[in-house]
Amino acid sequence: MFNNYREILSLPGALKFSLAGLVARMPIAVLGLGIVLFIQGVTGSYGMAGIVSAVYMIVQALAGPGIARLVDRLGQAKVMAPIVITHLIALTLLIVSVYEEWWPGFIFVFAGISGATVGSVGSLVRSRWSHIVDTPKKLQTAFSWESVADELMFVSGPVLATVLATAVWPPAGIILSMITVGVGSLLLYIQKSTEPPPVERTTEAKGHVFSNPGIFAIIIVNIFLGVNFGAIDVIAVAFADELGVKSSAGVLLSCLALGSLISGALYGARNWQAAVHHRFGVAVSALAVGACLMLLANSMVTYGIILIVVGSAIAPSLIGANSVIEQLAPPRRLTEAFAWLGTSLGFGVAFGSAVAGNIIDAFDAKTAMLLPAGCAVLGAIIALSLLKLLNPSRSSHEARLEKDRRRVKVVE
Numbered sequence: 001m002f003n004n005y006r007e008i009l010s011l012p013g014a015l016k017f018s019l020a021g022l023v024a025r026m027p028i029a030v031l032g033l034g035i036v037l038f039i040q041g042v043t044g045s046y047g048m049a050g051i052v053s054a055v056y057m058i059v060q061a062l063a064g065p066g067i068a069r070l071v072d073r074l075g076q077a078k079v080m081a082p083i084v085i086t087h088l089i090a091l092t093l094l095i096v097s098v099y100e101e102w103w104p105g106f107i108f109v110f111a112g113i114s115g116a117t118v119g120s121v122g123s124l125v126r127s128r129w130s131h132i133v134d135t136p137k138k139l140q141t142a143f144s145w146e147s148v149a150d151e152l153m154f155v156s157g158p159v160l161a162t163v164l165a166t167a168v169w170p171p172a173g174i175i176l177s178m179i180t181v182g183v184g185s186l187l188l189y190i191q192k193s194t195e196p197p198p199v200e201r202t203t204e205a206k207g208h209v210f211s212n213p214g215i216f217a218i219i220i221v222n223i224f225l226g227v228n229f230g231a232i233d234v235i236a237v238a239f240a241d242e243l244g245v246k247s248s249a250g251v252l253l254s255c256l257a258l259g260s261l262i263s264g265a266l267y268g269a270r271n272w273q274a275a276v277h278h279r280f281g282v283a284v285s286a287l288a289v290g291a292c293l294m295l296l297a298n299s300m301v302t303y304g305i306i307l308i309v310v311g312s313a314i315a316p317s318l319i320g321a322n323s324v325i326e327q328l329a330p331p332r333r334l335t336e337a338f339a340w341l342g343t344s345l346g347f348g349v350a351f352g353s354a355v356a357g358n359i360i361d362a363f364d365a366k367t368a369m370l371l372p373a374g375c376a377v378l379g380a381i382i383a384l385s386l387l388k389l390l391n392p393s394r395s396s397h398e399a400r401l402e403k404d405r406r407r408v409k410v411v412e
Contacts, residue, residue, distance in 0.1 A: 004141040011132055013194040014142075020123035020191065022149045024184025027118055027177045029150075029157030031255070032057060032349065033233050034165060035094075035111065036357075041097055041170035050234055050357020054350040055108050057230065060115035061346030062175040067119050068339030075198045076124050077189035084185045089118035091178050095171045118181075121188070122146065123338030125136025126322060131196040136327075137271070139223070143322045144268020147315045148261055162250030178362075191251050196335070214328045217386040218321050219344040221284060224379030225317060226348020228291055231356035232256065232307070233349075235372070239365040244302060255304040259311025272292060276327070277390035278337055280320030284376075284383045287313035291376035294369045324390050348375075 009015045032053050039049035051147065051344040070079045090113035097106040129142040157176075164172030188197075240249035272279065290310035297303035321341055329337035352371065383390075 004137075004271075008129075008138050008142050008145065008157065010132065013191060014132060017128050017188060017191050017194045018125060020151065020184055020187035021111045021121055021128075021146075022153065022184070023180050024158060024188050025121035025125075025150070026153055026180035026184065028122070029153035029257075030074060030161040030173050030351065031114075031118070031177040032230070033157075033237075033250075034161050034171070034177055036203055036234060036237060036353070037162065037165035037171045037173055038095070039107075039304075041165060044236065045361070046357045047361045049352045051236075052107060052111050053230075053283035053357075056115040057109045057346045057350030057353065059112040059179055060117070061343040061350065062116050062121075063116040064120045064339045064343045065336055065347065068123055068336040069151055071124065071127075072335045076127075076195050077192070080124070080185065080189055083119055084181060085118045087114060087119075088178050088182060090114040090117060090172055095174060098171075103281075118395035120339045120342040121184075122150065123335055123342060124188075126326075126338050127196050127335040128194045129328065132194055138155070139326065140272075140276070140319075141268050143319050143326075144264055144315075147264040147319045147322075150264075150318075152261060153257075162253075163247060166247045168338045186215050194302055196331060212214070212328055214389040214391070215325060217382070218324055218328075219340055221379045221383045221386075222341055222344035223348040223351075224320060224348075224375045224382070225284070225287070227234060227352035227375040228287070228310075228348075229314075229345070230349030230352025230354075231368065231372040231375075232310075232352075234353050234360065235365050235368050236303075236307075238368070239297070239303060240300065242365055245300065250398055252300070252304055252307055256307040256311040256314070259308035260314040261311075263312040264315030264319065269307035276323045276393070277387060278322055279316065279371070280324055280390065281384050281387050283313055283316035283382045288312075288358065288373075288376040291373045295366075295373060297366075297369070328390075352394045 025124070035053045035056055036049040037045075039052050040046055043049070066082065067079065090110050094107065094110035094114060096102075097110055126143065126146060129139060129146070133139050133142055161176060162172030164176060214272070236252040236256075237246065237249040240246050240252060287310065290313050293306045293309060294303070297306055322338065325337050325341055352375070356368045356371055359371065
């Protein structure tokens with residue numbers, strides 16, 4: 001059943017860079033939650049924690065495509081080495097500024113710098129896969145594998161970060177992220193054989209990748225998906241806290257990741273006949289149904305089971321989004337196009353965590369669940385209504401170039 005995975009991981013250098021990338025992108029699983037737990041643990045405010053986390057996420061989202069554009073032009077190691085060092089320094093100063101009670105503005109400044117320098121390691125790893133594989137089928141399997149790898153982080157990361165932050169030391173989740181990103185980055189960027197070569201700027205590479213209507217549609221849908229992830233992170237902590245078991249919040253988030261891990265593994269193991277944009281539409285619709293089910297949660301057990309259901313739609317949604325982007329984007333802007341996916345998710349996560357935190361402070365965790373449920377439904381409606389724009393035969397870079405050539409011939 002899993003021959004597809006063995007085939008891609010046997011490619012020269014594939015397993016090494018994928019595992020290194022897995023460690024290097026631990027922040028996606030622990031840093032946002034680590035900031036929430038740290039700020040809330042020290043200040044006692046979910047609202048403040050959500051806002052600081054939102055600043056981190058927003059700046060990360062804004063900076064990600066610019067970093068990816070530089071990577072496309074200059075290469076991964078040359079760009080990312082100094083960025084990772086800056087990231088580690090900024091997180092250190094964030095911790096110090098809170099404990100030393102510096103001017104509150106410094107907290108937001110250091111959170112912003114941390115976000116600006118975290119980069120999009122997932123997009124770099126996916127670009128390496130695009131560089132070494134030779135068929136769309138293998139690339140889909142590679143993207144599925146990376147989604148499964150992400151969920152392995154999300155299964156273990158939140159539990160570990162929550163336990164460390166609540167039982168050991170509030171900034172422990174942030175420190176865990178710092179250690180893994182430092183080690184993982186070192187292991188990843190020294191691997192030159194699988195690094196995509198830098199590309200010179202050409203007419204093809206100018207402009208913005210999201211000028212493609214299909215890519216723009218994916219970006220809009222991803223914002224709504226991101227609201228789910230950001231809101232659920234904060235809601236899970238508050239829900240467990242309201243039940244008197246705050247240290248178990250990581251278990252809830254691991255349930256979400258477990259559902260996504262299982263569905264992602266099965267998704268990549270299967271040879272699909274349906275078009276990828278159709279599968280994406282089905283996945284985001286299933287996610288909307290699952291998000292609405294969260295409103296039925298009344299205990300840790302029921303919420304955990306519902307989060308497994310929600311998670312089972314996450315991996316297919318993200319794999320579908322990456323696969324559509326890969327088919328629609330100009331080859332010379334592929335890393336940047338992947339980074340825009342992270343940017344759109346980041347905006348959604350920032351909005352979701354900030355708004356959910358304030359709803360929790362004003363009401364409770366159950367009321368805050370209306371936010372991810374409503375946004376998931378809106379995202380599904382948008383995806384289904386714009387599904388034609390996601391069709392590669394209509395909106396891919398090559399298809400659009402061909403349409404332009406035909407228009408020129410008609411004019412002539």
